Amino acid sequence: MGVTDILWVILFLVIFLVSYLVYSQRKEVSYFRSKKILHLGNAFVNSFYYMIYKKIGLVEMLQESYDQMREAQAPVAGNFDMGCINYFVTDSDMLKHILVKDFDHFVNRRSIKVPSTDILVTKMLIFQNDEKWKGLRSKLSPTFTTGKIKRLFSLFNDSSKKLVQYVNERMAESTDGEIDLGDGYSKFTMDTIASAVCGMNSQAFDQIEPSIFEMMGKKLQLTFTAKTFFKFFVMILLPKFSQRIGMTMFDKDMHQFFAGAIKSSIKERNQTGQKGNDFIQLMLEVREDKLKTDESELDSFEKDAIIKSEVKGQVSTADLLDDDGIVSNCVLFILAGFDTTQSLLLFCAYALAIHPEIQDKLRKEVEAVLDENDGDFTYDSIHKMAYLDMVIHETLRFYPPAPATDRGCTEDYLIPGTDIVVKKGDGIIVPIMSIHHDERYYPEPEKFDPERFSPENKGKFNTYAFLPFGQGPRNCIGMRFALTEVKLAIAQLVHNFDIEPSKRTPIPMKFENASSLKPKGGMWLALKRRTAINES
Template sequence: MFLNLLALSIVLLLAFLKYRHGYWKRRGVPHEAPHFPLGDFKEWRATKCFFEILAPIYKKFKDSAPFAGMFMAFRPVALILDPDLVKSILIKDFNHFRERGVFSNVRDDPLTGHLFALEGTKWRELRQKLSAAFSSGKMKHMHPVVVKVAEEFKKVLEEKQATAVGGVIEITDLLSRFTADIIGVCAFGIECNSLRNPQADFVVMGRKANIDRRHGFLLDTFMEAAPKLARTLRMRQTTQEVNDFYMGIVRETIEYRERTGVKRNDLMDTLLELKTKDGNDGGLTVNEIAAQAFVFLIAGFETSSTTMGYVLYELAKWQDIQNRLRAEINTVLERHKNQFTYEAMQDMRYTEQVLSETLRRYPIVGHLVREADIDYKTADPRFTIEKGTMVIIPVYELQHDPHYFPNPEKFDPERFSEAEIKSRPACTYLPFGDGPRNCIGLRFGKMQVCIGLTYLLRHFKFSVCEETEDHLNFQVEKIILQPINGIKLRVERL
């Protein structure tokens, strides 16, 4: 009897799953036949990056419908193909696509209670409160702190270059330690000095936070495909080691600053103001403060450093662009009496173009995720995105579409002249997202990169060497776009 019931249950389950995989076919939405049991994502983290999963579907269907159908395991996913629909989702009709639909479990995994994952009223209130932490005024206060770290970075690179065989250096490790030292000071109020000590706890744990996974591939996929069910089951994402380390740092920092009254004009100061400003009514808890500081680390640790690595990689290949960028830096600093102020940084227009083109070629996160909260009718009456459907916006594919960016594999900062920007359709360039839920830390991220590049290019020349790869390959197991073998360049002092 038991075996009969078990067999019947298996048959019914398989029938349901097969029915589930017929979702897009029944609705007349173009799609590829899904694979059992992981849908369209069976090769993700095994042999392909996330953008490599999306690319063939984007190219095949982009002229046939405003979106294509996909499956993350058995969850239907709408892959958005039309920039006008992207604009509607991110900006015009944002109120119907406010949520990201990603995993968060504040009760059991407090470090997941950060701005990126929160939903509804909680997200809106926290976003409003945290906006002050990333205003231009706050950036101006933090600018000298970042400059101080950049000065140390220059000294460390001089020492490393002096002993490197042929001047060849793997640059990404140094860059990640540079950004880690910045985030340590600006977000946690600690000087970890990883530029001098590569095994500093803060950096080691930062890498663990980005790499170590609490579960295996199947459970991770389940949590991503069914985040609400995973939360109901009280699943956790953060490893205990990472949780204990960062919760400990935040508690110690809060206790020290409240006891001594120390003010540093950094992110932690802003978070502490939010903790006390409203008393017990609406103020942030210690866990909430820890979660925001933690996501600042996760979002900024490897993203900014990897972007800097890609900038230097392209500049090493395109010496004329490197020379022009260096000339602008020197000219602007001369105009500001050789004082690298916040205002001087704002005057570096070509630097902004180079950074923008780098982020087009190498968007650190190659897709955006949203979730529909109504049955949303598109401009084409044949297609509706049903309530609860996961929506993926293929940033990498849009930014490499020759229709919007001719010869997309060529590195060309002139794409971001004012005239070129105006000539392109909106929402085809989205390295920081767009609309009310864009990246709140984009000013800080750009500031880190600009300051770092200024100090590097004033004092060093970067060029390719025999160990520099002609084409970079990316780590398949990560969401962010990172080179497998790092980036090796020849570095010469000027």
Template sequence: MSFLFLAVIFTIFTIFTYFKRVFQYWNKKQLPNLQPQIPFGNCPNFAKGKENLGVELAHLYAQIKKEGWKHSGIYIFAFPTYMPVHLDNIKNVVENDFEHFCDRMVGGNPKTEPLHAHLLNLKGTQWRDMRTKLRPSFTAGKTKMMFDIIKQCQDCLVKKVENLGSVEVVELCKNFTTDVIGSCAFGLDCKSMENEISPFKIYGRRALPTTTLSRLKLTFFSNFPRLGSFLNIRTIDKDVHDFFMNLAHEVIEYREKNGNTRHDFIQSLIEIKKSGSLTVEDIAAQTFVFFLAGFETSALLMTWTLYELAKNLEIQERLRDEICDVLEKFDGKISYQSLQEMKYFDQVMNETMRKFPPVPFVNRVCTKDYKMPNEDTIIEKGTAVVIPILGIHRDADYYPDPEKFDPGRFSEENKKKMHSCAYIPFGKGPRSCIGMRLGLLQAKVGLCGLVRNFRFTLNEKTPDVMGLNPGSLFSSPVEEIWLNVEKCL
């Protein structure tokens, strides 16, 4: 018993000593930092599953600004992480000195899980080469060509809501974007609106890190990629990985064998493949991340917009009036061109992404030692960097009364006054979201059909103030959002 007691004491002492040593990192760098907690660092509520990571980082952002610091060192668990808070420092990281911060933290091993060899995970020249290859697939012209596919999904969305007195909009919007991305990325008719057990829907949801174990594995792999690879840690379940990989193989084989073509994303990649610069595995990985990055984020944009419109009926009526006025000039038909004329609509969506950025933070990795401008501090190669988007977007210095939903913040006049990094829902710089146009288009098409045809109000099940889900890395609501639905005459 005494030996066991001594072993426990020794283990606790060793762990305590390790963390005390690790938590001196930023002090030695002489970078201002907040006091961490052993063993959770500066994000104890996230580590305990009590707080969304984006929200906890936003709290840290506010504390750092209150101290008057332009940046700070923080610890996520035992991992030293650099957090810039002054907008000029953020601009240096994402744009001006991008060559020092050109990589993201990886989320898996492409050798054992080829789906991980996608644009978000690739580094250095591999990332640059892939970004160059993919850029033509995301031009305004290519996005416009996918409009008809999105419009077909919108028709199903409107039909689904037509006879409902109330609707849970989180699941509704996810079903819509699953259908859109499944169709645009893979050429599939997923029928998520009709089929609750659609394989694409089931495997697609499982591909996201929604469990504690999956998030821990992702965090471990991001900070110890070599060890994670050595231990053969999987961050995607094998059956999920195989489903998407086999799906891409089948679609490519079918189209090449039968000469079928379609105005969608995978067809663009098949055309690139003909030149020999993409493999089938490359295409599978890019379509996989196209789905991951597109379905959840756009669904959240739609969800939070409907939530705020239900709470702000004057804004909802003004938006509906604009939709109807513009469509009257287009024979009542929603088209790519008609959507471009709905300027207040853009303001509404921008304000939603300010208050609820779908991705509440982004990360980078310092790829070579970086001396801070006008300071002696050096950020070492390999150091993690985090940009607290949610904190910036809810900063009263940039957005007075930040909890208020006010689309007027994004009038043309007000946008001209903004710092370029005060509003970054899609990131900023060379590694900003390549699919931004398509993400906005699918959300706008879906919302246009809903707001044009239905009036939404808060259901009694839905609180007036909604928090973010601690179990999500996105800005997902902590609970269901039920809205009452009334058909517009």
């Protein structure tokens, strides 16, 4: 394709975009006015205006929509996004029906059309629908049980100790102990995922600069730029054109790197019969229907999720988890686990820094557990710490890694308590962070208070107003993996260091314009070593 052809394509796309937006805006206003539903404006125009022009992120944009709904006393509002109708739902009782009780109407996430040639994306669990999703989810759920994650704990612990050593070395290079924890947590999450998911050495802690595994992992992170918007616009509205020109959601070099490494590992295992202690091995056993799961490893939550995702009819696991499928889902675990886990770790450290009384109380619990376990952490001891669990949950409420989630309607549905009918193909948007900061659900929502999640209070809060991992059968499959990883890293941090705000600590917090919650300008904190660091 020559330069002239490319210019003509760009001109065509610009004309098409302007025409589409004008038409869409008129259609939206007329549609929602006739239904007597609060209209929140065109999603694409709003996103471009707020994120590209005003330079404010997804969090602020969602909050403005939420405030509009509160002012109008509307638990449901709507907009159009790329030609699809979306309904914002903020009422917890309605969400209980949508996410759990009437799950059969909302099995899928919102439809996103991607080129069929983009094998990396099309085989990911998150992009599967209907029976294919149910088949893959029901097969993969047993790989994330408590028992399976417990067997990987030694890998988590090794990475956490590397993190402590890394932070200590960076502190030594700083004149005032001020460091950006983002770099350390990036290395920790990538090192943990590389070993536990892929059975690989990320080499993240072998050098200060990002290793190749880190660099490829960071390419999975989505930031909202003009280029990103244009790319998604073309892929969603012009799938045949994007397929013809070979457009993919992620860079091809990233796909080639992970596909090469993971397929090479699969080939070696098949040839030698050697087994790994990682999720590649678990997926290989799932594919061959050889994965053994003891019923005692499953709690009621896991059993319920598996039952509700069981398939009707035959779905071939071998097709869902061929070599490309294993690559895709390993990359999905990296994508989901790296970005969101790093976010949770950063904001938990931040909360502890600006609330020293909470940090001191947590440290006492951590020290007591270490004394009982010969100076080291175990899987059971990490999950036995009640106050640590409270701090993590309050961090998830105050700073949820995913500011919003969604569902796609698979069958016409009347929202309970309204006369609003969600049509098949329409989407549901759930503004998680706004709900988490609503005083109707949480008294004094802008106060960071772990006591909300104490054993005495935990049963009092509304389950459907706490959504960091979603709710229902389509919630985050890696929740236990992430919580184990985060609890261990935070426990190691408060055991080894005093955490304080530094001159560069952002107070009040400002967020990056990204798909997950991230601090703008990094997470700069001042750390002071409390214990001797093992140099071995």
